[in-house]
Amino acid sequence: MSTGCLIGSAVIAVIVAPWIGGLLRGIDRKLTAHMQGRIGPPIIQPFYDVIKLFGKKPMVAGGAQLAFAYAYLALIITATVFFALRQDLLVVLFILFFGSLCLPIGALSVKSPYSQFGGHRELLQFLAYEPILLLAAIPIALKSGGFTIANIFEYGQPLLPHLWITFIALLIALAIVMRKSPFDISSSEHAHQELVRGVVTEYSGPYLALIELGHWYEMVLLLSILGLFWVTGGLWWLSIIIALASWFIMLIVDNINARLTWSWMLKFAWGAGISLVALNILFINLGWM
Amino acid sequence: MIGTLVGLAILFPIITGLICLLIKNHRARGGIVSLTAVVLIISSILFLRQGPFPIEYSSASTWDSVILVFNYVILAIFLFVAIRDIGQRGISRHNILAIALTLAAGIPLAIFEFSWAPHTPLEVTPALYIDHLSIIMCLIISIIGSLICVYAIRYMRDHEEHRMHLGELKETTQPRFFFFMLMFLGAMNGLVFANNLLWLGFFWEMTTLACWGLIRHDETPIAITNAFRALWMCLIGSVGFSLAIMFLWNSSLNTISLMEVINNGAAAGPLFLLPFALLCLAGLTKAAQLPFQSWLLGAMVAPTPVSALLHSSTMVKAGVYLVLRIAPGFQGTHLSTLIAIYGGAVFLATAILAISQSEAKKVLAYSTIGNLGLIILCAGINTPLAIAVGIMLLIFHAISKGLLFLCAGAIEHHIWSRNIEDMEGIARNLPLLTGITIAGMLSMLVAPFGVLIAKWGAMEAASSIGVWSTLVLVLLMLGSGATTVFWAKWIGRFLCHSPVPGSSKMEPFIPLYHGILLMLITFAAVFSILIAPVYNSIVAPALTETGYTAALAFTTGAWFLKSPMGIFAAWPIFIIITLALLIPALTARAKPEASRSSYMCGENVEIGVDEFVAVADERTGLKTGGFYIENILGEGNLNRFVVPVGIVLLVILFVVAMI
Amino acid sequence: MGILSTSRVKSPWLLHFDCGSCNGCDIEILAALTPLYDIERFGIVNMGNPKHADVLLVTGPANYRNYRVLRNLYEQMPDPKGVIVVGTCGCTGGVFHNCPNIIGGIDKVIPVDVYVPGCAARPEAIIDGVVLALKKLSRS
């Protein structure tokens, strides 16, 4: 692709991603409500929420809190841009991780019991999913011949048939990143009140809105990474189907599970997630896949 | 010219160190230390501009005799202090081992030098071999090391005042301190230039001596014990040295020139990997890799400039330098793969252990061991890319970790504690110092900075070594996750405070603390921005000279660094991330009336007061703390696995080297 | 109505505080969250954190024991915000009127926007009250 095209796609990605993310969140809430026998909020509810939050008066409870809320969003958008520019997948992940890290650090910079609690638990979530995501970049690179996303497009064949084991591991990571049950360790969505809101307890008004926007970008970015598994070799629309299907699986898993402990999460992520990807790398190296 | 520069790099600091030993006046000593620093910095930069590299240099043969004599002098000192320790404090594991290992290192060496060698002293041409890799080390030693020494002028004054105040100290011991520090700088420069293995061994002992002397500097019982532990563990490496020298001389290679061993190692016969394994053993002990990590952790009792200079920026780097240096010799062997796995295991184990530590310097120590493990992993992967990454890590880690140790020292002298929990919320009272510290931590951790660029390169390099890459990569990724956790947790502790009523004040600017810290953080940032030119001007030549094809490592453009498999757009990333962080950090300020206390179920007392109303309407202080998960990740629990794994890996290393 | 006030009306997040009620009204509030009444269809979410809440839902009378907590929670809610009192005892003191530990209605401690009387108030009435409070939010 030409440079102009790439820059264009980056601009489009930055503009479109929050709309997709917000809609997905809205559909998520609607479907969840239906699964529980309720009607649920309108699909555009998340947009109402975010706009309302932006309209509230700011309120702070700690020194560096604000800077990290901005940095969180800014860095995740940067990661999205680099993804759209088809840069190195590892670099995209590194920037994304830096962004994700701003959330717990911001929470830890408030002297608040709940926010500290949530921040530390968020770090544990990070410890669970970061290695899986990084490791998952390896089989993709081994198969497509390079670490850049451009390589995947040039590869010309779908990755999923070779890398379905990695894909399963990525689903585990996705559930942890999206803080869906049973991995909603650090912050609870459904008013599980002993955590209050964990990592975001002390963020309010506009700053909470920034974080919510960041979540949307993050989710879209991760779903796009899943979409990479069938982005070439004809039937490119399958990548969208795959991303949406993964998202739907997350939703079901969320609704049929209760929260589990962090130690279980860590064991599961490091045990199942990492070994799945490791197996995949091993198979590729042995030439079996 | 070369002779002068070598003299300035090696002899000059040793001489000024001796002068320091004699000077009692604080100011005069400070002047001498500063002078040494300036001379070393200028001469190292002049050295870099010398060319063409590699430079082969042999000095007058009298120096061989000098080194011969002093080598045994140092060994005799080791014996003497260990025996004296038995007299003073009774027999302990540490002093007995120190004696045994000194003999084990010294006797074979004596047998070799006085009876096997055709003439005593045994000369090798060239005695010194100086290429870009040595120069990189020399720059690190001369620039960062000198800055640390200058910092120490102020640090030691505060340190001794504090100890005198506590009644632990009657008379200043600074002359001895600066003697060891400056002598050490000279010894390190000698170590990285030496080609004659006997010279290398001598400078190696000299750094061990400085290490011992500086760890025990405060002369508390624990400091003395830990100094002996460091001594005997490093002496294991010396035994490895002696054995390697004897083996090499007796093999068909019949040489003790390091470069010849590296270039024609395979000619040494079927067991040719053994000397490499022995030299690696020396490197691993010096770099405090598993299972020898305990000496470095014990060394943290020393004054902080010592930790910065010896135990993070330079001396432990000598270990990984040696492994990187000899890596071409065992390229493509199973030994190499095993070293990669070993480095990965160290990286992961220390990262996890660091999570459980609440003492600042111990966290830094574990992180140091882990990063050295990462460099060893790179040496083990042994592709041009990996070696380039290893060298880059060497540079960036020296800057960042030296900086962080100095920060820890400066913070210690403000709050008089080394415990991370006591650092809660110090961003409120020490904004500049914590700002620099956090920037330093980020430079170890996140995207635009050199350490991360190196990590990225390591991951890409590790993916290309076939079947075993799976294991290496898993260790690498898990370790990198755990690393993030302990840094982020610590940054959080710094920042954890309630809103400040009124505007916060900057702490007084102390030039020898803040000035030097600012200089180092600027280095870290500038080198990261200029990563492409830095790579081209020093790392790539170092690769070529050690026999790797630099073109297979990185290719650079105006704004990016390209590995064979990926691309790191260093410039754009640096600019965007700096903007994304700095703009909010500098502008995002809430109005004072927007401050609220944190959520405490409505029981909060008032804004800016960390209290809540508890039972019987009593105001109770709010306490928060970091998590350490000590019951699971603590040393007591994990060392039961970690140490045996380290030993087993080392044994396998030697088994692999022998078959 | 502009997009901001629409959003405010469409997304009221609740904080529920029990000031010392008999728990009758609290059960009714929880009933409003069940599938039968499903207040989430109006975008209403029970937040449990004053910093995220727009509407404070109070039950029970103001009393000397915890009026301080009530005020703290109110202060920790970012503007614009509304307060709804649910149940007669919160409106005036109700059955607890004249008890020695009772101050009286909630409006003795914090400004109240909407009073939902009833002992206990029905879920429909509570939802009505929230809608009334939203009118205030949409104007601010």
Ligand code: SF4
């Ligand atoms: S109004 Fe009546 S039912 Fe409601 S809390 Fe008060 S006493 Fe109980």
